[in-house]
Amino acid sequence: MSRSRSTLAVVGALVSVGALVACGGPESATAEDGFTSVTVGNMNSNSLTFPLLVAQEEGFFTDVGLRVDTVNSVSGPELTAALIGGTTQIAVGTPENVMPAMAQGQDILTIPPFGRLDMSLVTLADSGIEDISALAGRQVGVVQRGSFSEKFARSVIADHGLDPDSVTYVAVGSGATMEPAVRNRKVDATVGATSTVALLEQHGLDVRTLANSLDGTGGEAGTFGMQTMWTTTAPFQQQHPGIVDGFCTAMNRAGAWIADDANRDAGAQKLSTLLAVPQETAEKIWDRTHLSWTYRIDQEKWDKVSAWVLEENTSELPYTDHVMTDCGEEL
Structure with missing residues (x-):
């Protein structure tokens, strides 16, 4: 997503939470x-x-003395706007929404766990597209124009020596709207998260993976890419360091629990309920993603993700100003 588009999304969402902020956050x-x-x-x-x-x-939250009340949002911009406005104190965030807000001067801190980029470029097995080089002149489905999914597609296409502009990018949404677009061959290939690809397979579609950010075939973006992080504000962390540290500790324990394949059956059951998918589908998602979360990211990764998101000089997002490197107990 371009910086201007991300920024407008965050600003627009801020308007929607303005009334709540005016009355005071929790x-x-x-x-x-x-x-x-x-x-x-x-x-x-x-x-x-x-x-x-x-x-x-x-x-894990009980163990550290926290009672977590969740506020569910439907989009990344809403989540970041609510955090900035004080409606929430901690929030999940995506680089494409958080980093533009940081660049605007918002005092946001990122805390663990950090999630690796989870995207695949897939096509139907009988599409005749054997590799990325065959995408020239074709249509590729993305969640929305300018989104991370399009950035990933452009990146892997360029990594394979093909001009990214030789491909037409079509907004197909995700999940329920992406599936019919693929099934009815409205697009020749599409980009989706692991859970989205699993949904395509659940609906009987035989797909071929052309690139995957998690299995080493996603090129440079797959190496440094980050899809999610948790966020708080610097003022809240300064006023309540124990809460933030406890949250990090609990979440780090959760990341370690997910990384332990001894928890596969229980984890797949949780995913099945969370995503409303059959146990078999949840097991596939677990197998492909359970090593996706990490306790820390280094400055090199931060700078690369920043450059990818903002598409310009990232000196305005100093690593030491926006990344907590010692939050919670490391497992």
Whole structure:
């Protein structure tokens, strides 16, 4: 997504939360039972927020004395806007929404766990497209124009020596709207997250993967790409360091739990419920993504993701100003 488009999305979402902010955001409070409440922005029914579900259901928040109240949003811009406005105190974020807000001067901190870029470029097995070089002159489905999905497609196409502008990019949405576009051959290939590809397969589509950010075939973007991180504001962290540290500890434990394949059956059951998919589909998603979360990112990765998102000099997003490198217990 271009910087201007991301920025407009965040600003637009800020307008929608303005009334809430004017009335005052929620305050963290310690109840009589000793637990401290914190309000967290979340994307409901989305595998990118899987660690939050695990931390809740496995009692990791309880272990650190936190009671997490979630506020579900339907989009990344809404999540970032609510965090900036004070409606939430911690929120899941995506680089394409968080980094433009940072570049505008918003005092946002990123905290773990950080999620690797999870995108695949796929085509129907009988499409006649054997590799990326055959995409010239074809139509590729993306969630929306200028989105991360289009950035990924352009990146892997360029990595294979093909001019990204030789391909036509078509906005097909995700999940329920992407599936019929592929089935009815409105596009020749499409970009989707692991859960989206699993949905295509669940609906009986035989797909061939041309590039995948998680298996080493996603080129440079697959190496450095980041799809999600958790965020808070610098003022909240300064005022409530114990809450933020406890949140990080619980989420790091969740990431470690997900990385342990001994939890595959239980994890797949959680994913099945979260995404409303059959257990078999959830198991495929687990197998492909359970190593996706990490405790920290280094400055090189941060700078590369920033450059990818903002498409310009990233000196305005200093790593040390926006990344907490020692938040919570590392596992």
